[in-house]
Amino acid sequence: MTTAALRPLAANPDLLALLGRTPLARVTTDLPCPQPGFWAKLEGLAAGGMKARAAVSMLLGARERGELRPGAPVVESTSGTLGIGLAFAGQALGHPIVLVGDTELEPSMRQLLRAYGARLELVDRPAGVGGWQAARLARLRELLGALPDAYWPDQYNNPDNIAGYA
Incomplete structure (x- = not known):
């Protein structure tokens, strides 16, 4: 890519x-x-699904800190709901969204994420250690290396994720 x-x-x-x-x-x-x-x-x-506030909070926080450049792609691992929120935030703020999922992702969720404008990358087998999530994160890191200026919100370690629910 x-x-x-x-x-x-x-x-x-x-x-x-x-x-x-x-x-x-x-x-x-x-x-x-x-x-x-x-x-x-x-x-x-709600507009953008139940995690839209968290997604917008993470992207705005990254922009304020200079971690996310205008128009730069955003890459994140998802099993669905945050992906919907990120697709919404990407449309609102002008960032292409690349989501890494796996083949366990329901076809209806795949269709919804694509309909929201996200590019979906699927891993086809779990990692030997860490399962599906580890496989998704390995693919995510590959994409970060291939996409200049790409930003990874790192939803599980991002304080702006939590702040989005306040």
């Missing part, structure tokens, strides 16, 4: 205004204990 294989992506910052507008549902059904009902956030119906 080369950077020529990644389409330039025009930023659409208007998408960011959709964050925080998660639909709510009032739940009043009988439960085992008496209760007056409660409100539930329907995060699956």
Whole structure:
């Protein structure tokens, strides 16, 4: 893969205004204990999915620190939900998104990630040590070497991931 294989992506910052507008549902059904009902956030119906805030937070944090250059590709390992959020964030901020998954990824999730504009790289066998995640991370590192200026959010070790849920 080369950077020529990644389409330039025009930023659409208007998408960011959709964050925080998660639909709510009032739940009043009988439960085992008496209760007056409660409100539930329907995060699956939120713009960019349930991890869009975290994805935007990670990319904006990296931009502020100078780790992510304007228009540079973002590469991350995913089993799906963060990938949807990153695809949304990439469209909003103008970054091509390359997601590394594995063949266990559901076909419907593959289709959704591609429909959101992400390039999907799949590993076809687990690593001998560390399984699928280790295989995805090995492929991710290969892509980082092949894509100049690529940024890896490193979702499991990124404090901006946690801050996105605040």
